[in-house]
Amino acid sequence: MTQPVLEVRNLVKAFSIGGGFFDRLQIGGGKLIAPEKVLNAVNGVSLSIAPGEVLALVGESGCGKSTVAKTVARIHAPTSGEIHIDGTEVSSLDQKELRPFRRKLQMIFQDPYASLNPRQRIKDIVIEPMRAQSDRKMSGRELDAEAIKLLGRVGLNAEQANRYPHQFSGGQRQRIGIARALSVRPKVIIADEPVSALDVSIQAQILNLMMDLRDEFGLSYLFVSHDLSVVHHIADRIAVMYLGFMVETASRDQLFANPRHPYTQALLSAAPSVDKSLRKPEVEIAGEVPSALNLPSGCCFRTRCPLAFSRCAVERPALRPQPGGGSVACHLHDPAPEAFTS
């Protein structure tokens, strides 16, 4: 098997919240204490992406999928776990040491209105990663030519290169963001909900552009999305997240045809579909997502799962490979140990 371009093992990201030491200071048990408040955004996520593959990360808002993307891109420092880019462990490198690896991994952002610096010309935006990462000093003319070439590839023309971001529409801005990510010829692009802020008519254009670029440049994508129809369009493999845990991974066709985790089933049945034959039997889930400040014991989904049983409250299910491909983190799909079989 070929080496994965991106491999993540047991990635954990916890954010310390509640402010500084003095904000947290309080009296507890007759003593002054400053309890640490921790938000567990990502709790041990593992994934790997083969060259040319599109892995989609889906889940509802707040499930930590964007945090995974931004931690893998090292915008956030991981709390623990390993990130291998093209075989090299990068999770503990600092910004300077990371620079050679940034060339292999770039990112497209969610909000095309906030992800471009309003005071930069778009040609400067596009060449910024190149300028920061190239080994040799490139001349201004060389960089300009490269910027125009890249912008041309994503569907913008040369006259537009000197304009500022506010002169462009959302779709055009996202094209600029794609050109920026492309400028250093990366192997993997992390796309954090790249089309969720766009009109549906524009979404398809951007997705098709991304797929064309994948074939042309041999890219892999880690595609974060909550939109199942978009994911169905673009993904080879899908990973489902819930409350910072990965609950199921499977190939696209397998996941849509035969979801195995109760959460995946609920997610798919909640997605509206025009085609009646595609509609799944209703699996409704009640209640709210538990707080990431205070995770439930055992399985994170048991508080809302219609199929939960006693073992779910005690033991946290691990993501186990399943016969027929993919893997699921659910006790229903696990040969139960003795204690629970009676």
Added chain:
Amino acid sequence: MNRLLSSEFVYNYRRNIPAVLGSVLVLVFAFLAIIGPFLVWQDPYDVSQLELMDSFKPPVWLEGGDPRYLLGTDGQGRDVLASIIYGARISAFIGLAAMICSCVIGTTLGLMSGYYGGTLDAVIMRIADIQLSFPSMLIALFLMSAFGNGIGMILIALTAVGWVVYARTVRGSTLGEIQKEYIQAARVAGLSDAQIIRRHVLPNVLTPLIVVSTIQVGSFILIEASLSFLGVGVPITEPSLGLLVKEGFDVLFSGIWWTSAFPGLFIMFLVFGINLFGDFLRDELNPRLR
């Protein structure tokens, strides 16, 4: 140029009478300060040009006025108008130089405070809080009386007073900017912290600084005038407007009002003009008010 003239900014400016008035006042004073010395015939600090016989002449429209001295003369026979023009140069220089010094220092500290956060932020902001709890006049007065006077010392005192405003403004805008995804994009592009601050944060926090700077020049001129009036400001060899008021004040009760009143009025209109224009800029450039 045409695009500038037809822009919304210029349109709003033309319709805003206080703003036009303010900027006209500022321009007139700037004009006077820059080329004024070529307009008046007397250099008030060249003793050879002074006539002691002409001391305490009233303004030209009063009885005993002399057409050579439009606004009258002081005790040494110096033309009050000429003194004002020379003094305005010193006042304007101090105001602008102090603004630039405090802007550079305050902006740097504010950027670091907002960008890095944590302990550095806490330390810088607590110093700023302590500083803000004292009236700025008191701090300047203390520094001037403790470490002596002179234009250099005034600049240090005004900078020590003025950096806080910049640091706080910049820190606030920085906190807002670094949340945005283009900063994260710059990080993914491989830029260092220093490069991100210089190329991405700084250009996006500059707008409020223009407003703050305008208002600050006015308040620096006022503080400097007050210090000089109190006798801890500029030395007598480099008299600013404040010192002129002080000099004139000594003879005010003998009925010679013009030596202090005209420099005082000049300060008033200068600061008034600056503030009017500053208010317009604030309304125009502050996106939160739109």
